[in-house]
Amino acid sequence: MSVPRPAAVVVLAAGEGTRMKSERPKVLHELCGRAMLDHVLTAARGLEPERLIVVIGHERERMREHLAATSPDALAVVQAEQRGTGHAVRTALEEIGTIGGTVLVTYGDTPMLRRETMARLLGVHAEEGNAVTVLTAEVPDPTGYGRIIRDPDGAVLEIVEHKDATPGQRAIREMNSGVYAFDGQLLADAIKRVGAANAQGEEYLTDVLAILRDDGHRVGAFVAADHVEVEGVNNRVQLAAARRVLNDRMLHEHMLAGVTVIDPASTWIDVDVELEADAVIHPGCQLHGRTTVAAGAQIGPATTLTDTEVGADAVVRNSVCEGARIGPQAQVGPYTYLRPGAVLMRKAKAGAHVEIKNSQVGEGAKVPHLSYVGDATIGAGANIGAATVFVNYDGVAKNHTTVGEHAFVGCDTMLIAPVTIGDGAHTAAGSTITNDVPPGAIAVARGRQRNIEGWVARKRAGTRSAEAALRASAAAPTADQQEKGT
DSSP: OOOOOOSEEEEEEOOOOGGGOSSSOGGGOEETTEEHHHHHHHHHHTTOOSEEEEEEBTBHHHHHHHHHHHOTTEEEEEOSSOOOHHHHHHHHHHHHOOOOSEEEEEETTOTTOOHHHHHHHHHHHHHHTOSEEEEEEEOSOOTTSOEEEEOTTSOEEEEEOGGGOOHHHHTOOEEEEEEEEEEHHHHHHHGGGOOOOSTTOOOOTHHHHHHHHHTTOOEEEEEOSOGGGGOOOOSHHHHHHHHHHHHHHHHHHHHHTTOEESOGGGOEEOTTOEEOTTOEEOTTOEEETTOEEOTTOEEOSSOEEESOEEOTTOEEOSOEEESOEEOTTOEEOSSOEEOTTOEEOTTOEEEETOEEESOEEOTTOEEEESOEEESEEEOTTOEEOTTOEEEOBOSSOBOOEEEOTTOEEOTTOEEESSEEEOTTOEEOTTOEEOSOBOTTOEEOOSOOOOOOTTHHHHHSTTSHHHHHHHHHHHHSOOHHHHHHTO
């Protein structure tokens, strides 16, 4: 079936969405890394329409700003008063003028509607030569929905609202989605004749179908393969359900493309995430933004990646990474925090309870555990001992630390930036380094140890420490016994 390019797609997004209980416009609530409206616009854009039109009303300035930032190709038309779907379409046509060709009308709160389904609707519309073709769906429970009444030839006679339906009509499971493909010329004429003589005093787009039918034109219908696609989102419960549907779709596609997802039920990804074949996603992971995971990489369990690049065969476990780059065969975690600007080169390691920000860890270099690395460059093959802190902030500015290739930083070292540890240099454990260390040197910056005998007995008499010390002293051999070997 050939799919004609629509002259326009009109997205109705003017409503307030009071059931969301939110200051944010309903269609701007996010799911899977994208606003609800943007899911709709992305699907519509896939049809390659000549014009993409969004009817806005509630919070119009906020809506304009969002469209300018995310969909500059969309024309915003303001519906100053929200007086029904028919009024919204009439408002758009009054501003733009008659649109020749096919006009597809859809809604900003139907993020699950696929491009493929809309394309099939357009194909049926063109093939049957309808004045209007309505997208319908067969639902398990049609209560509350308008029913599609067809003639023996399959054409749509009318749409009967649930409250007006007879018992026989209520048994019909085919419902109206509210998504239509119109002949643009006929729509422009019929929309002017839609009245508001109803309990709500609104102009309904469904009335256009009756007008066109009365004018002798054919009204057709196309049944969506999955009724879930046409469900709208009106509250947070439905938002969560839609998020689950979209997430499952994406995971399904990734798994068919060769990605292993151990537990899809506990794995969440955004629409712009890229996963290569043979990547493995373990349970409890969330992949957000423009995260990319290369072939052979192992992510999780219990890992959150945001705008993070993971190289081939890398391993990231029980960690949080934001705006980081993790090179091939690198290791991260468990319980590691990579902040923006963290870069791990090939085979680098950021081990347990390590935090890194705005720093590069060179090829094969290791920060194994319990350390903070900020504003630093660590050379290839270097080793950063446990409990090391790169002291980068002096209260005014962030300063840089450089650790050379194959340098060895001892445990519990404080590196007071700006400072440079030369290639192959060492620092003694427990040192506070304030000056540069030349290549191949060892820096020792700590006080000399001295033991004060008997201090606990004198200063902490009667404590458990003092009692333990006395017992140990009594059990220890005397000097004479040591000399005699007894």
